[in-house]
Amino acid sequence: MFIRGLKILLLAFLLIPSLVLAGEKDPIKIGAFFALSGPAAFIGTPTKLVAEMAVAEINKAGGINGRPIKLVMADTEGDPTKAIMAAKRFINVDKVVAVIGPTRTDTGMAVKPIFERARVPIVMTVGGDPVIMEGGRFGSARYIFKTPQRSSIAVRKIYAYMQKMHITRVALLTASDGFGQDGRRWLKKLAPKYGLTIVASESFNPRDTDMTSQLVKLATTNPEAIVCWTIGPAGAIVAKNVRQLKIDVPLFQCHGLPGPKYIELAGSAAEGNLMPSTKLMAWEQLPDSDPQKPVIAHFVHLYNKVYRLGEKFPINTHSGYAWDAVNLLAQALRKAGDNRQALREALEEINGYVGISGIYRLSPQDHCGLDVDSMIIVKVEQGHWKLVDY
Structure with missing residues (x-):
């Protein structure tokens, strides 16, 4: 009897892995x-x-x-x-x-x-x-x-804010990659709907390390704001170049740059820069009524x-x-x-x-x-x- 019970117990232990595997579902x-x-x-x-x-x-x-x-x-x-x-x-x-x-x-x-x-x-x-x-x-x-x-949504957010600032003349500085081209397309297409005139447009390779020549050209057209469209270190370089050239108009960056890295790379040149962002970057400043805030x-x-x-x-x-x-x-x-x-x-x-x-x-x-x-x-x-x- 004891031997039989031991055999049953042993069989049960042998079956456990199979039972566990049978209970698992494929990922x-x-x-x-x-x-x-x-x-x-x-x-x-x-x-x-x-x-x-x-x-x-x-x-x-x-x-x-x-x-x-x-x-x-x-x-x-x-x-x-x-x-x-x-x-x-x-x-x-x-x-x-x-x-x-x-x-x-x-x-x-x-x-x-x-x-x-x-x-x-x-x-x-x-x-x-x-x-x-x-x-x-x-x-x-x-x-x-x-x-x-969408880039078009970010552009609309920027332009709606420009309307509040009574800005009418805008210069563009956009990267030559797909993201930059997409931004330039929407910046130009949507400008008339917000009463804005694009007075100049220049581009740069996102791997470039200096954009002063493009910014000098933009500055000669007397814009009331500059919009830069890129991600990565290039955006911070543009901010530094704007500061070095003493171009005294608001610099707007795109929705891909808000974050501590931008401030780290641009340093003091980041001060005053404006950009559209997800609510994540200033979530504590959101009203408590915003359904995203607790999330x-x-x-x-x-x-x-x-x-x-x-x-x-x-x-x-x-x-x-x-x-x-x-x-x-x-x-x-x-x-x-x-x-x-x-x-x-x-x-x-x-x-x-x-x-x-x-x-x-x-x-x-x-x-x-x-x-x-x-x-x-x-x-x-x-x-x-x-x-x-x-």
Whole structure:
């Protein structure tokens, strides 16, 4: 009897691993690629960490209908060719359900047709509009979504504030890359609607280290404000050049620059600079009635206190993009499961998700879902970000 009981007990122990494995559910694989090296790594690396933080929080809460999310990671190096290689691997080798990323508009445009052809939903974390624009050279974008505000939304926010300042004459200084070209297109197109005249327009390579010659040309046209459209160190160089040339008009930067790195690189030349931003950069200054305020407060707590990401990567305006991308996908996955077509349709139906970068109201016509009310205008004062227009 004792021997028989021992055999039954032993058999039970042998069966435990099989029972555990049978109870586990396959993970939902999501591709994630960012510029983890190269000139945009200062944006791409913390974006990756935020994506991992978002997934960890979802998995701790039980995952998606009991299934955990698994991120399949890749480094684009900010290179369109590397991004294409990663996209093909996600689709053909890793068999991911969906993708988030990349970091730059140029890499986003390079992979756009790949995901469209494969019918794999992607929620991009790039600033430029072309990734979700359709028709002509932009192609289709049925499977392409993005979490940062459109460039056109940021331009409208700047121009509405200029109207309040009674500015009418504007000079443009834009990067020659895809993001800069997108900004210049909207800056020129929308100016007449706000009673603004573009008096001059110059461009620069985002890797340039001096833009004084372009700024001297702009200054001769007597603008009442200068708008610079770029991301990365180039924006800080422009601010320093403006200070060195003693150009005494407001300098507006784009929505990709608010963050401590800009102030660090520009130094005292950042003082007085204005730019559109997500509410994240001045969230404590928001009215308590803003529905985003408690959501952002929780995110900041997780970022700084729980996951301690702020110790190496202080929060900037990009910090919430991957969080929103992961959570938009999670919301759609809970409804549609891992069928790619159903997932795409579920993303289009999201209306009212309160995120870090805004309240998302997606539709078949708008794969970003953020309007001007998702942005604020901030100003650098004594080395800090001050909310000057809500």
